Amino acid sequence: xxxxxxxxxxxxxxDLAQLVLDNEIARMILHxxxxxxxxxxxxxxxxxxxMGIGKxxxxxxxxxxxxRTQSQAQLxxxxxxxxxxxxxxxDMYERAHAKMLEILKTHTPVPLPEKVREELRSIVEDxxxxxxx
Numbered sequence: 001x002x003x004x005x006x007x008x009x010x011x012x013x014x015d016l017a018q019l020v021l022d023n024e025i026a027r028m029i030l031h032x033x034x035x036x037x038x039x040x041x042x043x044x045x046x047x048x049x050x051m052g053i054g055k056x057x058x059x060x061x062x063x064x065x066x067x068r069t070q071s072q073a074q075l076x077x078x079x080x081x082x083x084x085x086x087x088x089x090x091d092m093y094e095r096a097h098a099k100m101l102e103i104l105k106t107h108t109p110v111p112l113p114e115k116v117r118e119e120l121r122s123i124v125e126d127x128x129x130x131x132x133x
């Protein structure tokens with residue numbers, strides 16, 4: 001269980017951009033916990049046999065294919081510094097803030113089923129009666 005996503009100052013403050021950052025970190029942790037498959041395919045045994053000793057395995061398409069499955073970060077920028085600066089030099093928080101604004105602008109939540117909405121409304125109405133609101 002992950003606790004405290006988006007919280008700052010011992011939970012006194014909540015920051016939506018921090019929530020986006022924390023979500024990225026949680027996703028990376030969950031991915032890591034799934035482990036790395038080690039088998040003839042992921043070790044590229046057939047490709048090594050085909051290419052032979054001393055070849056450039058890093059440049060082979062299969063390396064890129066498996067590399068893409070290992071790193072899915074959206075906010076971490078792994079560019080060389082000059083390229084990062086040329087692209088605006090935004091740090092992780094700035095990228096998280098931009099992502100947060102995009103989510104708030106474009107996300108349409110799935111509506112709750114009518115039965116759930118009715119039950120929630122009933123709970124609120126019962127509480128209002130109890131509190132005489």
